[in-house]
Amino acid sequence: MASESLAPSISNDSENSCVSMVDVLREEEELEADATAVLGDSDIHNCTYPAGYIPRQALYSCLTCNGQAGVCLACSYECHEGHDLCELYTKRNFRCDCGNDKFPNNKCKLYPTKDGCNARNTYNQNFKGLYCVCMRPYPDPEDEIEDEMIQCVMCEDWYHGRHLGNKDIPGDFEEMICTGCMHKYDFLWAYNIYSQETQKIESAESSTDVDVGEKGKRSCEGEEEERELTTPQPSCQGESEVSSRTPQPSCQGESEVSSRTPQPSCQGESETTPCNSEPVLKKARIEESGDKLESVDLCLLKELQRREDTVQDSATFWKAAWRNKLCVCPSCKDMYRDRGITFIIDESDTVTAYEKRGKEKQTPSSQYDKGLQALSSMDRIQQVEVIQGFNDMKTELSTYLKKFAEDGKVVKAEDIREFFSQMEARKRQRAAAPFQYFCK
Structure with missing residues (x-):
């Protein structure tokens, strides 16, 4: 370059x-x-309390004041400078606790008029500086094993990769759901298998060129879906070889199937791809507007749950946009609301x-x-x-901070100011040295 x-x-x-x-x-x-990953959309100047329960923000727990409360980014700077702060990364639907009843001896300097408590806030062991099923701090001075920490998208706790129950962790996942949450929200296992099958189908289709024929429409119990059609397909009640170049017929009210594998009878199970495979169960969409078409008669989850789910004692890893594949029929929306997980269908979360x-x-x-x-x-x-000056500063700063680490002391703002004052004094001495030499 x-x-x-x-x-x-x-x-x-x-x-x-x-x-x-x-x-x-x-x-x-x-x-x-x-820093962007941690601070993201957070406000560094103003307390977020007036904004209510923020959908997602960077939070800190002050172990000096209270180990079971959370403060926003601005309050961590202004109201808790020099305190023992535990970084919580981000949490959803949280309202800043700084200065409320959880801090009886500390009033918020940025927004002092706050209610006594935030009833909708939820707290886990992270607020005490503990993480994972091993309930250890991070970084853990007693843990000699290098391991990445991954946050569960449901409970928002952090876990060591080796404690998730998985032999291998994929490198292309976007979100993780821990073992405990997979047991708690066991309906997700149906989507996990569905997601794996979808990836296989999409991978197979992306590696093969498909000819596009004339457009046509086929009705399925009053629902219309636009498809790329060429030649008619035999009835679903018999075994047939299905080509991706040809359409698949209506199957007892279900949408068309496009696959390269043999299709089974609708009255029996398939060894490879079931009759209600991924394209069948894909939520109906209005192609012209891009809006989701919701129907009380079509529930993706119920169709998926007709199959046998392989439930494991492990975490699951999900690729980008997996939330868009969750069912949003009225019944499922009620279920999300009753279980307090409506965020799961919100991509902005x-x-x-x-x-x-x-x-x-x-x-x-x-x-x-x-x-x-x-x-x-x-x-x-x-x-x-x-560059020489930068290297000198880096070396001296490491030496200066080493004594704090050895003594277990917290580095405060005045300590940093003192360091740079000493650096400036040494710089002036070095600058004056040649002049003193020539004066002699």
């Missing part, structure tokens, strides 16, 4: 290491991305959507871009001095 040619490299022969300014800026860009909103609020120019612009305006000597 052209930008890389602007950055010099500083070598350290004793450690055989080489660091460039571009490396530094890229590291800063990664830190910015991590996902952490991915939350992070996207945060990125959209960011300024177009990142620290990485600003750094490259500043770097390109310097000559090579200045570039070397800047």
Whole structure:
């Protein structure tokens, strides 16, 4: 890249290491991305209490004041500076507790007039700084095994990958549902199998070219669905070889099936693909407007539950947009509401959507871009001095913070200010040294 040619490299022969300014800026860009993931759409200046129960926001638990309460990002800065804060990442439908009855000795500085409690808030062990089924802190000083932590989309607790009951964790999942929540909301097993079959069908279809014939329409108990048609298909009551180039007939009120595998009789089970396979059970849609067509007579969940579900004692991993495949018939919507999980059919509830909103609020120019612009305006000597200064600061800061880690002390704002004051004093001494030398 052209930008890389602007950055010099500083070598350290004793450690055989080489660091460039571009490396530094890229590291800063990664830190910015991590901050966006955590802070996302949160407000850093104002307490979120007046906004009520926020659909999703970054939260912190103050272990110094109360280990069973949550405060918003702004309050963590303004009202709990220097306290022992536990980062909770994000939680849904939560209202800031700062200054209410859970904090009898601390009033909120940003919004002091709050009710005594937030009745709709829910709390789990994360607010006490504990995570996973092992109920350990993170990072755990006694755990020598390196393991990633994954958040359950239902209970929002965090779990070690090795404690989820899965032999292998896929690398392309977007959301995870823990073992406990799969037992609690066991209807999800039907969708889990449905999702796996859908992926296989979509994968097979994407790898094969399909000819498109003339368009036609077929009625199925009053419902109309637009299909790509070429030749008629034999009755579903017999065995037949079905091609993706030809349509599938109505099957006792169900929609058409398109598959490359032999189709079974509607009155029997198939060894490969059941008669009510993924295309049959796909929710009806109005192609012209893109809106969902909801019908009291069509329940995707009931159709899926007719099959035998393989329930396991493990977590499940879901790909992007899996929520859009959940049934939204009136009966299922009532079920979601009664069980307090209406968020499951809301795509804006996902952490991915939350992070996207945060990125959209960011300024177009990142620290990485600003750094490259500043770097390109310097000559090579200045570039070397800047990277050398950064390395010196990084080394001295690591040494300075090491004593806090050894003593188990919390780093406060005044400690950081003291560090940079010392850095500035040493810088002035170094700048004055040549002048003193020549004066002699």
